[in-house]
Amino acid sequence: MPGPNILDRPVHPDFVRFGDDFGQRFLVTxxxxxxxxxxxxxxxxxxxxxxxxALRTFQDFCESHGVVPVYLIDYPIANSPLAxxxxxxxxxxxxAEVGVQLHPWVSPPLDEDxxxxxxxxxxxxxxxxxxxxxxxxxTIESNFGKAPLIYRAGRYGLGPRSAExxxxxxxxIDTSVRARFDYSGTGGPNYRDHPLRPYWIxxxxxxxxxxxxTVFWGPLRQLGGTIYPQMWRAPSARGMLSKAGLLERxxxxxxxxxxxxxxxxxxxxxxxxxxxxxxxxxxxSLAPGYTPYVRNAADLESLxxxxxxxxxxxxxxxxxxxxxxDIMSRVELA
Numbered sequence: 001m002p003g004p005n006i007l008d009r010p011v012h013p014d015f016v017r018f019g020d021d022f023g024q025r026f027l028v029t030x031x032x033x034x035x036x037x038x039x040x041x042x043x044x045x046x047x048x049x050x051x052x053x054a055l056r057t058f059q060d061f062c063e064s065h066g067v068v069p070v071y072l073i074d075y076p077i078a079n080s081p082l083a084x085x086x087x088x089x090x091x092x093x094x095x096a097e098v099g100v101q102l103h104p105w106v107s108p109p110l111d112e113d114x115x116x117x118x119x120x121x122x123x124x125x126x127x128x129x130x131x132x133x134x135x136x137x138x139t140i141e142s143n144f145g146k147a148p149l150i151y152r153a154g155r156y157g158l159g160p161r162s163a164e165x166x167x168x169x170x171x172x173i174d175t176s177v178r179a180r181f182d183y184s185g186t187g188g189p190n191y192r193d194h195p196l197r198p199y200w201i202x203x204x205x206x207x208x209x210x211x212x213x214t215v216f217w218g219p220l221r222q223l224g225g226t227i228y229p230q231m232w233r234a235p236s237a238r239g240m241l242s243k244a245g246l247l248e249r250x251x252x253x254x255x256x257x258x259x260x261x262x263x264x265x266x267x268x269x270x271x272x273x274x275x276x277x278x279x280x281x282x283x284x285s286l287a288p289g290y291t292p293y294v295r296n297a298a299d300l301e302s303l304x305x306x307x308x309x310x311x312x313x314x315x316x317x318x319x320x321x322x323x324x325x326d327i328m329s330r331v332e333l334a
Contacts, residue, residue, distance in 0.1 A: 003202055003205070004163050007159070013195050016331060018327075022275065023319075024320075025319060025321065027070060028070065028280075028321070029069070029099075029278060030281065032071040033103060033154075034284075042119050044110065049076060049080055051286055051287040051290055052082040053082065054287045057286065059086070063090070065307075067311065068095060068321060070096075070098070071087060071098050073100065073101055073140055074101045075102075075106055075108070075136050084144060098146060098148050099149065100136055100140060104119065112124055120153070120183075121154065121158075121159065129159060130165050137171075147170065149172045150324050151171050151175070152175050153176040156189060157183075158189055173328070175210045179191050181251075195211065197274060198211070208331070210327070212251065212278045213274065215265045216247060216249055217249075217265060218245055218248050219246055248261070250268075251265075254306040262309075263309070270319060286303075
C-alpha cells in the first residue's frame, strides 16, 4: 500500500512534540550541489564542481559558532572525492551531518528527458524516482560512512509517493516543504498553505516533516496567506507592500534576504513559538561568481557577515543550534 501523500496539506496536523528541555532551536541546512547557470535551461552535462573546497571554510566557520551544519548532498557532490576531503572528517566526528538532495537530471539512472517538469523528482514515474533516490542515498552512505536521515527534494520537488520512498530507505526527516511558496506554475508542488511547525508525515514510520522557515512580517501578516497569493502576477504590488512596511514574506536564507530582514523573520518565528527554525542556502554561494547572490568577494564577505549577525541574534534570543541527531533523540513519540 502506498504511504501518505506528502503533498497534501494536513487538515489536522499531527504536530511533533519535543521533550521539555528542547525549547526552541535552529538548524542550518546547505543545499550542497554542483554549479550551473541559473539563467539557462536545466542541462545534464554543463556543470562544474569548483566550489566544493569552499565547504571546508564554511564548516570551520560553523564550528567556531558551535553549529552543526546539515549538508544536503546531490549525486555529483556525493560522488566526488573532493567532498569527502572537504567535510568527511567533520561528518565522521559528528560536527556536521549529511542528507540527501535529489537533482534528478544529474542522478542515475538517467532515463528521463531533461525538462523543467522532470526536474521535480516527484513528477517522475514512481520506480524511477525510487531508484534515483536509492542510488544517491547508498552513494552518500558508502562515501561518507554515515547513513543519511534527512531529505530535501531538489527544487523542493516532492511527489505523491515520495514519503513511501523515504520510509523504506530509513529516513526520519523530510525538509522539502517550503511553506508559503507555490511552485505549481512550473509544474512543481504548492506549499502555500502547509504548516510551519514540524509535523508527522507517517508517525508509525517515524517520518516527520521539518518545513523550511518562511514567515510573514508586518501589520498585515495575519492576512499574508490570503493576500500574497493573489499578487503572484504582480510582484511590484508585493514590493510596494514590503517597502511600506505592511507585509513582507521572509524566508530564512542569506540569498536575497538581508540580515535585518532575517532578524525580523526570526523574531516572528520565535514569538510564535516555532520549535525549530530551519535556515538554508545553496553551496555554490560559498564562492564568488556561481550564483546571483554572490558575484564577487564583497558579496561573499556579506554572506558570512549575514551568518554572524543571524547567529548573534539567535543567541540573544536564547535559540540554540540543533542537529538531526539531536532532533530525533528529543522527539516524543507517545
